[in-house]
């Protein structure tokens with residue numbers, strides 16, 4: 165469903181340039197849920213933005229559902245949608261929920277807008293009562309539900325999720341994770357999920373890739389993650405750090421290049 | 422023990438609304454020494470407002486009341502705006518929940534840090550040191566970037582660098598590490614830990630991450646509906662008995678469990694009875 169090969173993304177020029185992604189390759193099967201984890205600044209959001217067609221400057225191969233991302237194919241928005249980390253920034257403050265959800269339909273020239281909006285709101289557990297609210301009349305969890313509903317408006321086959329719950333409290337996080345699991349089953353969605361919370365990845369994903377400095381350092385299945393038996397030293401360090409704060413572990417953290 | 426660094430007694434924050442006053446913080450009390458105090462609780466429970474009250478950084482229509490609000494012996498309720506400005510950013514620093522809103526979008530991040538330390542030595546060198554201290558790779562490059570060019574976790578560390586630069590006595594950190602990967606998070610926490618242990622800084626650490634707070638802090642307040650439900654030694658948080666705290670703990674996914682559905686909080690009106 166998702167196919168990425170030798171994806172390389174460079175920002176800036178000359179000495180100031182940075183390779184945000186270097187020869188990144190991975191494949192996600194239809195209906196699978198795939199995680200991306202790794203250090204801050206390692207290029208996870210960059211990879212997602214390329215797949216969402218939001219970053220035009222890259223080299224390599226990337227296809228979603230057989231459609232090449234580079235071609236800016238008109239079918240792409242109906243194939244793949246992205247949910248951003250920040251539910252506060254991703255909705256326009258002066259647009260109602262109704263407008264946020266109708267917009268993608270109107271851009272694509274899809275009719276039957278009203279009923280579709282109401283169905284999407286019901287799908288994410290909000291219901292039609294929320295249709296004419298503004299973002300500042302919603303809690304963080306409700307906003308993230310609206311962002312997910314908007315991503316689902318065009319009935320995409322693939323959902324790209326960039327830290328969808330890191331701005332939410334743990335109970336709302338549980339609601340959103342339950343929702344995503346349910347939607348994935350109901351619609352046969354393929355998920356690509358970025359999170360620095362390894363427990364969230366273990367809960368949601370079948371397989372994952374670990375990134376460092378723009379590169380994929382290893383790929384593993386979720387059973388390996390649960391058993392905490394990674395191959396690479398970098399990943400071992402990541403797992404150790406995820407067990408909670410420990411001054412000695414902190415002192416032993418090394419940088420991998 | 423001598424007088425604590427911070428004393429908070431019966432803190433209340435109220436907003437007027439068309440349907441009557443909304444009590445966002447209702448009677449929060451705690452003291453803070455040179456230690457790490459965690460504040461956890463669901464969204465909207467009043468954590469950020471509690472933190473902001475200590476600097477009197479509230480929206481103009483908010484009403485702030487307390488029986489006692491003292492920092493290092495100084496009464497924060499009666500301090501003049503000028504005295505408050507002198508405390509803010511020098512003796513008390515606040516790392517805000519959302520770095521993207523607190524950084525100036527049209528100024529290079531390095532220059533923003535340099536401005537925070539402009540009255541000491543070579544500001545640029547000091548800013549680069551601060552970036553390095555918060556484990557930013559390649560500080561020279563990052564110094565020259567604008568806020569939209571840094572990743573989520575880099576923005577958060579830049580904020581922390583700015584707030585630590587003046588060497589405050591009290592740091593209020595509101596979700597300071599929620600966008601960081603676990604290794605960088607641990608290194609940033611180690612910096613805060615050392616400032617508490619070696620320089621005697623007081624730290625208020627606001628977070629949704631109960632496991633993190635329980636491993637990092639000394640004590641923890643669990644907030645719900647503007648109130649403190651319970652106060653515990655952080656190490657014992659997992660053994661909490663209050664149904665609200667238990668509900669929060671149970672809703673966390675864990676790396677080694679394979680529950681299909683995560684339980685969500687079942688709220689009980691009894692929790693808010695005075």
Ligand SMILES: Nc1ncnc2c1ncn2[C@@H]1O[C@H](COP(=O)(O)OP(=O)(O)OP(=O)(O)O)[C@@H](O)[C@H]1O
Pocket residue numbers: 175176182183184202203204205206207208209210211569570571572573574575600602
């Ligand atoms: N528009 C841009 N201009 C210049 N550099 C950029 C830009 N966008 C991203 N970068 C750089 O690319 C690198 C990767 O950033 P990216 O946002 O993909 O990281 P990330 O893995 O998502 O990190 P985080 O976990 O902190 O969100 C960083 O070094 C960042 O500074």
Ligand SMILES: Nc1ncnc2c1ncn2[C@@H]1O[C@H](COP(=O)(O)OP(=O)(O)OP(=O)(O)O)[C@@H](O)[C@H]1O
Pocket residue numbers: 304333436445462463464465466467468469470471480518
């Ligand atoms: N400017 C405001 N006007 C009216 N109500 C407000 C204002 N700011 C905050 N509140 C309300 O006060 C309550 C407490 O807000 P606060 O920001 O302290 O929550 P929090 O515990 O920090 O939540 P989160 O975990 O989502 O950051 C919430 O119900 C919020 O809606």
Ligand SMILES: [Mg+2]
Pocket residue numbers: 208209210326572573
């Ligand atoms: Mg990112």
Ligand SMILES: [Mg+2]
Pocket residue numbers: 468469470518595
């Ligand atoms: Mg808050």
